[in-house]
Amino acid sequence: MALEQWALASKCRKDLTSRTFVRYSNPMSNDRSYLTSLQDYYARYRALPSYASIGDLLGLKSKSSVAALVARLKLAGFLDSTPDRRLAPTRRFFARPLAESPVRAGMPDAVDDTDADALTIDDYLIEHPSQTVLIRVKGDSMTDAGIFDGDLVVVEKRPAAHKGDIVVAIVDNQFTLKRLEQEQGRFVLKAENKAYPVIRPEGSLEIFGVMVGLVRKL
Numbered sequence: 001m002a003l004e005q006w007a008l009a010s011k012c013r014k015d016l017t018s019r020t021f022v023r024y025s026n027p028m029s030n031d032r033s034y035l036t037s038l039q040d041y042y043a044r045y046r047a048l049p050s051y052a053s054i055g056d057l058l059g060l061k062s063k064s065s066v067a068a069l070v071a072r073l074k075l076a077g078f079l080d081s082t083p084d085r086r087l088a089p090t091r092r093f094f095a096r097p098l099a100e101s102p103v104r105a106g107m108p109d110a111v112d113d114t115d116a117d118a119l120t121i122d123d124y125l126i127e128h129p130s131q132t133v134l135i136r137v138k139g140d141s142m143t144d145a146g147i148f149d150g151d152l153v154v155v156e157k158r159p160a161a162h163k164g165d166i167v168v169a170i171v172d173n174q175f176t177l178k179r180l181e182q183e184q185g186r187f188v189l190k191a192e193n194k195a196y197p198v199i200r201p202e203g204s205l206e207i208f209g210v211m212v213g214l215v216r217k218l
Contacts, residue, residue: 034058034069035078039093048079048087094120125213131157134215135168135177142166142177145192147214153177154213161207163187170206171199177211 037058042048049057054066070087073079077092095118126132137151145166147153153168161167167180169189178189178199189199 031069031072035073038073042089042093048089051087091120091122092118094122096120121215125154125215127212128156131209132212133157133209135175137177141191141193141196142179143193145179147177147192148216150216152215153211154215155209156212157209159207161210166211168208168211170208171201175208180207 038048038054041057051063051066051070054070055061055063058066058069060066060069070079074081077090079093080088080090082088097118122129133155134152135155137147137149137153140149142148147166153166155168161180163180163182165180166177167189168175168177169180170176171189176189176199178191181188181190181198183198183200186200187205189201189205191198
């Protein structure tokens with residue numbers, strides 16, 4: 001009888017260990033929806049909710065469930081903690097799925113919605129973060145280059161630029177976004193809209209930075 005009880009207890013311990021291993025090595029299937037909710041919250045408030053608020057936001061009823069979720073998201077590299085123990089997003093938190101197949105701009109093609117790699121917009125637009133700024137466009141002088149009022153241009157701060165670059169230049173102590181060109185050996189600033197004249201600086205032309213990307217919210 002004692003042998004049978006030992007065997008039953010051994011089997012229970014084995015089952016419990018197996019279940020515990022599966023639970024922690026394979027995050028819950030709805031962790032992705034929890035992460036999406038946190039990403040939407042951050043996009044709205046530019047901050048993550050407190051531990052106490054996460055349960056209400058995600059419908060988690062116990063502190064242990066919140067702690068377990070946060071631990072999994074930290075382990076997966078989506079969250080981190082600040083020195084004062086607040087939650088903070090990591091670079092991976094801002095990554096978005098990158099479709100494996102391109103979308104045709106011509107005839108329709110079959111859609112492949114399988115899981116793919118993820119990347120952040122920074123991976124495409126920003127090479128030198130410490131030297132890069134976002135500047136809001138005002139006006140319509142660059143519309144023929146596909147740059148419209150309200151767009152955000154990604155500008156890498158550089159003291160020099162090349163002919164043909166779209167630059168942020170300083171003319172008469174004012175910033176302007178134009179294409180850098182040459183006339184008779186001198187640099188000039190040309191608009192990408194025929195309604196605007198060429199800017200021919202009388203003195204020196206100061207380059208603030210070169211446009212390297214564009215962000216538009218539709």
